[in-house]
Amino acid sequence: MHHFTYRDGVLHAEDVALPRLAEAVGTPFYVYATATLERHYRVFRQAFEGLPHELCFAMKANGNLAVVRTLANLGAGADVVSAGEMEMALMAGVPAGRIVFSGVGKTAEEMARALKAGILQINVESEPELETLAGVAAELGLTAPVALRVNPDVAADTHHKIATGKAEDKFGIDLDRAPAVFARAAALPSLEVTGVALHIGSQITDMAPFAAAFGRIAGLVEGLKGQGIALKHIDIGGGLGIPYIEGTTPPGPAEYAAVVRQTLGHLGATIVLEPGRLIAGNAGLLVSRVVRVKEGTSRRFLILDAGMNDLLRPAMYEAHHHIHPVQAVPGEAPLRPIDVVGPVCESGDTFARGRLLPELKEGDLVALGSAGAYGAVMASTYNGRPLVPEVLVNGGRFHIVRRRPDLKEMLALESLPDWL
Structure with a gap:
């Protein structure tokens, strides 16, 4: 609406x-219409009522400070992909403890700025990045809250330039490799393993890819628990599509939340949500x-x-x-x-x-x-x-x-x- x-x-x-x-x-x-921003935020929140969750608006969708402030005033966090976006989120009034830092190319300087700011978590997307972050945190004398982004190898029916969940995409750690990388992260004293993250693409209008990806992540989380690695957060990214063509009715937050409850709701973790397009x-x-x-x-x-x-x-x-x-x-x-x-x-x-x-x-x-x-x-x-x-x-x-x-x-x- x-x-x-x-x-x-x-x-x-x-x-x-x-x-x-x-x-x-x-x-x-x-x-931009304030009433629409506020309504979309509230509808998304209501869909997940009763399920522990954190809604972090994806600033890559719209980074205008007034737009972000409008959402921050309602309680939104922020999903950022650069130190610049992180600073913008802070300027807009988003608490550091509600900021998630994603992206494949974070530099050591950006990691240091994020750790000093005290953000919620850094989503690590590769083994070399994990080692770099551990070194940065150790040098600063801080403990880095880490979620590992896992690539579930699920194809989303969307434009190839905004699909991010297949094995050949640049994002995330291979699902089969993930348990070993989690074990390595848990062994590094400067890191605190807080969660797992995924994001399979953008402008997705079918629930099946979400269900498949979430199901694979649920299996990973349960396996990690058996290894003694209990995760507090499951970051499921964003990607829910909107009706660009009038007369079309893609699934909304209620259908999306139902899939999340069915596949991940039993795990007891806080669901981190990163909608952008759906809100703005x-x-x-x-x-x-x-x-x-x-x-x-x-x-x-x-x-x-x-x-x-x-x-x-x-x-x-x-x-x-x-x-x-x-x-x-x-x-x-x-x-x-x-x-x-x-x-x-x-x-x-x-x-x-x-x-x-x-x-x-x-x-x-x-x-x-x-x-x-x-x-x-x-x-x-x-x-x-x-x-x-x-x-x-x-x-x-x-x-x-x-x-x-x-x-x-x-x-x-x-x-x-x-x-x-």
């Missing part, structure tokens, strides 16, 4: 009309203005002022985003196929091909739906285009939570050598 609706023929974010935001901020821009995806829109309509030889093009540098998902993942005219059109208005593209000098700068849309003209506003996750956080300044601003709406109020930089600010990090 989201809080973007038409009122008197104009698309609103909660109680704020999008044209009002466009006038105040300029286009393109992202807008449908809480955001990318609002853009039509630059012009171009009639090609065989195709029509709707050229927007938003580009692939603002929303990379369609170019990177062939992702679908619903496109809404901000000014409502009559239900009987004819629809024609048109390619929706941006101004970036790449053929891949295409949001949709042959999308059926009503007639739109230069100056009209459109909103790309389900853009609250992996949108602004992946934006760049490619083609010398400034980073897209972000706006948070709360009822009838709004605040620009990341402004658009000007060219001087964009170039502030650059300098010319003295020979030029």
Whole structure:
């Protein structure tokens, strides 16, 4: 569910009309609905009620400080994949004891910063990383809370670029090798083995891969207990999909929680959850203005002022985003196929091909739906285009939570050598 609706023929974010935001901020821009963020968080929490759990929002989905603060105020932790994300989570008010540090390439410096901050756990993804972390912790005179990320070798029905649970993927320790690595971790005095972690991919809309992966992890946990290694945490990652295409209804938190209870609920461990897309995806829109309509030889093009540098998902993942005219059109208005593209000098700068849309003209506003996750956080300044601003709406109020930089600010990090 989201809080973007038409009122008197104009698309609103909660109680704020999008044209009002466009006038105040300029286009393109992202807008997030506080009510949606809060509702999605609460629905997820309610689904796991009665089961010990910790919900750590995946900051790679949306790292805006205001978005993270909104969730932290409700009790959310954070799943981070860099020291930068960890510092951002702390700045947003997430307690260190609710931060999980994931990722395959953590440096010794990042490990040290995480240990000094006192985070909940570090998810280790390889044997060399385990040895590095043990050395860093020993040097600091600290004990590192460790969960080993295990690769269950389960295929998720999702895009190959966001599948992470197969044996050939870069993530995690092979399931068969895991007992020996756990034994090694338990023997290192500077480490405290706190849990096991897994994450099989993103935008998953079928419960079967989750059930298979969780079942394999349950077997591992029970075997480790027999070896005298009792785990406090089972970190199951995130990955639950959202309805990018209108009319589709992927499984929700209740179905997901039922699978978790059935496969892992008997183990007595705290379940660590790392949703990102499910919380933030449908809480955001990318609002853009039509630059012009171009009639090609065989195709029509709707050229927007938003580009692939603002929303990379369609170019990177062939992702679908619903496109809404901000000014409502009559239900009987004819629809024609048109390619929706941006101004970036790449053929891949295409949001949709042959999308059926009503007639739109230069100056009209459109909103790309389900853009609250992996949108602004992946934006760049490619083609010398400034980073897209972000706006948070709360009822009838709004605040620009990341402004658009000007060219001087964009170039502030650059300098010319003295020979030029």
